[in-house]
Every structure is written in structure tokens, then in C-alpha cells.
Amino acid sequence: MTPQRAAGEIPALDPQARILVTRLRFLGDIILSLPLLRALRAVHPEGELHYLAEPGPLEVLAAQPEVDVRWPAPRGWRHTVRIAAELRTQRFGAVIDLFANPRSALLTRATRAGIRVGEDRRVRRHAYTVARHLTPGRNAIDQHLDALRALGFEPPAASRPEIVLRAGELLRGAQLWQDLGGGAGIVLHLGATQPAKEWPAAHAARWIAAARNAFGNVVLTTSPGRPEPAARAARAVSGTPLVPALGWREFMGFLQHARAVVTVDGAVAHAAVALGCPTVALFGPTDPAVWFPYEGFGPYRVLHARAGCAGCAARAQPHDCMARITPDTVMATVAAVLERGNR
Numbered sequence: 314m315t316p317q318r319a320a321g322e323i324p325a326l327d328p329q330a331r332i333l334v335t336r337l338r339f340l341g342d343i344i345l346s347l348p349l350l351r352a353l354r355a356v357h358p359e360g361e362l363h364y365l366a367e368p369g370p371l372e373v374l375a376a377q378p379e380v381d382v383r384w385p386a387p388r389g390w391r392h393t394v395r396i397a398a399e400l401r402t403q404r405f406g407a408v409i410d411l412f413a414n415p416r417s418a419l420l421t422r423a424t425r426a427g428i429r430v431g432e433d434r435r436v437r438r439h440a441y442t443v444a445r446h447l448t449p450g451r452n453a454i455d456q457h458l459d460a461l462r463a464l465g466f467e468p469p470a471a472s473r474p475e476i477v478l479r480a481g482e483l484l485r486g487a488q489l490w491q492d493l494g495g496g497a498g499i500v501l502h503l504g505a506t507q508p509a510k511e512w513p514a515a516h517a518a519r520w521i522a523a524a525r526n527a528f529g530n531v532v533l534t535t536s537p538g539r540p541e542p543a544a545r546a547a548r549a550v551s552g553t554p555l556v557p558a559l560g561w562r563e564f565m566g567f568l569q570h571a572r573a574v575v576t577v578d579g580a581v582a583h584a585a586v587a588l589g590c591p592t593v594a595l596f597g598p599t600d601p602a603v604w605f606p607y608e609g610f611g612p613y614r615v616l617h618a619r620a621g622c623a624g625c626a627a628r629a630q631p632h633d634c635m636a637r638i639t640p641d642t643v644m645a646t647v648a649a650v651l652e653r654g655n656r
Contacts, residue, residue: 325465326428328359330406332464333424335365337386337412340561340580341604342453343370344587346411347474349457350379356466363403365396365420372561373584376477386420397423409460413437430463452606473610474587478566486566493554495530499647500568500585502576503543504536509598510578511542513636518549520575520640527644528572528651532556534564534581573612573651575643577635578604586613591654593646597635612653614646 326332332353336343343366353362364374365384374380386396397420405426410417413432421429422440431441438444443463447456458468478486490497501521505511524531533543537558547555559567565584568574574585575593582594582605591612594605607613618634 326357326360326406328357329361330357331361331363331403332357333363333365333384333400333403333405333408333421333426335386335408335410335412335417335421336370337365337414337417338367338370340370340373341583342411343373344474344476344580344583345453345604346457347377347379347476347587348454348472349409349411349460350377351472351475352458352461352466352469354379355469356461356464360406363405365400365417369561373476373565375562376479378477393420396420400424407464409463410441411457411460428463430460450600450602452603454606471606473607474583475589476565476584476587478562478569478588482562482566483569484566485563486568486570489556489563489567490570493530493532493556495554497570497572498530498532499524499528500532500534500571500574500576501546502534502536502574502579502581503546504539504541505577505579506538507598508539509635510596511539511635512577512595512638514542514545514549516636516638516640517542517546520643521546521550521553523640523644524647528647530554534559534567536579536581573647573654575647586610591647591650593643593650595635595638595643597638612650614650616642616646 336346361381362379363382364380365386368385368387371383371385374383401423405424407428408421408424408426410421410431413434418437418440429441430443433444433446454471461468503511503517521531532554533547534556535543535558543555547553568585569588571590573591576582578596578599585592586607594615596615596617601615601617605615616638618637
């Protein structure tokens with residue numbers, strides 16, 4: 314559904330104006346911005362849509378039809394100065410900064426776009442013509458879509474992110490499953506950016522043993538930054554295939570063929586949903602109401618420890634909140650999403 318023009322004195326963009334969206338880092342957060350890109354393409358079909366992010370996270374958008382131009386933004390002041398100068402030449406009609414950190418605010422200001430949307434944060438608010446006050450506890454997709462108001466449009470209802478893969482990436486993913494033997498099965502991903510988000514290895518081992526009997530093939534995938542959790546679980550349950558760390562596009566091609574995905578909070582949870590895989594996400598210290606707003610869109614479920622540490626800042630070490638998510642509970646939830654996915 315195409316968003317409608319909002320009432321007010323906001324000047325209309327030229328139909329062919331360029332729009333830049335930036336979310337500099339974090340793969341999961343860029344995936345959460347996909348519904349905004351789809352909405353922007355609907356309201357601004359004749360204009361160019363650009364996206365600015367660091368090179369690694371930007372890979373997720375490599376085949377997205379909504380995006381016309383992708384701007385890799387490596388870290389470092391020399392790169393920042395160069396990119397700022399290049400962005401200024403593009404004469405953007407509008408910029409939407411979804412990160413609003415000092416660097417993204419500087420780059421947004423450097424564009425000199427007539428409409429610059431960001432957040433009301435300290436000195437950074439002066440980089441924007443519209444500095445938004447974000448609603449605490451509101452889910453990330455709705456927060457992003459709300460930026461359309463600054464362009465003069467009412468935001469549409471939230472929708473599921475959808476990642477587009479190339480044919481070769483899908484074929485490579487299918488081949489990886491064949492190489493593992495046993496056919497496509499269930500993926501268990503344990504590595505997270507913060508140890509506090511990880512499921513205890515003993516729980517994972519018990520779940521794998523039970524899931525093999527109930528669902529068939531189960532494979533462990535390796536997080537490039539945290540390979541230890543998957544390696545520990547593989548050692549604990551002999552014969553469990555362990556997929557080495559893959560490039561992001563190759564990994565998504567592999568994930569696309571999974572029967573279901575069980576994962577801790579992180580980019581893999583968002584990617585699995587955006588690929589349409591039945592997904593069970595295990596959350597502890599972060600709020601799924603904000604960071605996993607998918608349960609109304611299909612076979613996607615979150616199990617939240619709902620302990621007192623949820624939302625805590627002390628995430629450097631594992632907490633008992635993740636241990637409260639039992640293997641039996643995960644088993645029952647996987648069965649439910651598989652049944653819904655089959656329907």
C-alpha cells in the first residue's frame with residue numbers, strides 16, 4: 314500500500330530527487346531498515362535511492378532492487394573527508410540518518426540536502442533539519458518508517474523485511490547443504506556479539522540430541538567473531554555438522570534452504586526472517602519488542618528470558634537469564650514454527 318501525503322507545510326520533493334538513507338553499521342539494523350526502503354521506493358518511484366554504510370554491512374543490500382546506488386563508508390577520518398566531499402556533489406533532496414552517531418551526523422550535514430532527518434541527540438541535532446524524538450520501547454521498523462513524515466508522507470503499516478539473493482548464491486547454498494550430507498535441516502546459530510546473548514553450551518547440546526530425533530538433520534553454523542560457542546556444542550554432541558564461517562552473502566544463500574533456524578539475538582535472526590525461514594530467536598538482555606518485531610508476519614517466534622537483567626548494560630559476561638530458556642521450550646517452539654511454515 315502506497316503511503317499518503319501528510320498534512321502540513323512540508324515542501325514536496327522533486328519527483329526525481331535523490332534520497333540518501335544511512336545506517337552505518339550492524340547487519341541486523343540494516344535489515345530492519347528494509348521496510349523503509351520499500352516504502353521510499355513506493356512513494357518516490359522516479360527518484361534515485363542511495364544507501365550509505367560500512368562495507369561489510371552494506372553487503373546485505375547487494376541485490377536489493379529498491380537501492381540504486383550503494384556508498385561504502387570505511388572507517389577513518391581520511392575516508393570520512395573523502396566521502397563527505399563526494400556526497401556533497403550528489404545534490405540530494407533528502408537524507409535519512411538512522412544511526413545518528415557523530416560520524417553519520419557529520420556526513421548527513423555535509424550533503425547540504427534540504428531535508429535532513431536524524432535524531433535529537435546533543436550537538437548532533439544541529440546536523441538535521443528534522444531532529445526526531447524516538448519513542449522508547451517502539452519497535453525498530455516502526456521507528457524507521459516514521460521518518461517518512463519528515464518527507465511529507467504518512468508511514469505505511471510495518472511489514473517484514475525481505476532480502477533478495479542472486480541465483481548463484483542460492484545454488485551455492487544448496488550445494489553446501491549437499492556437501493554436509495543428510496539434506497536440508499535445521500540451523501542452530503550460537504555466536505553473538507556479546508557473550509551475555511549466548512545460550513549455554515549445555516542447553517544447546519541437550520537440544521541438539523533431542524532435535525535430531527524429532528526433526529532430523531541439525532547443523533551448527535560458525536560466527537566469524539565468536540566461533541567458540543559452535544565449536545563447544547559440536548564437541549559435546551559427536552557427529553553434528555559444523556559449518557565454518559562463511560562470507561555474508563554465501564551464508565545467506567545457505568540459510569535460505571534451511572527448514573528452520575534457531576538463533577540467539579543478532580544479525581542471523583534478522584536475516585533468517587528476511588529470507589522467510591521459520592525462525593526461533595532466543596533473547597536475554599535485549600528487548601524483543603524493539604528488536605524482533607516479526608511474530609505477526611509468519612512462522613517467527615521469540616523466546617525471551619524476561620529476567621530482571623533484561624536491558625541491562627553489563628553484557629560482557631553470560632548471565633543466568635539465557636539459561637532460563639530451556640531445551641524443552643525451544644523444542645516445542647521449533648515444532649510450532651515448522652507446523653506453521655508447512656501450512
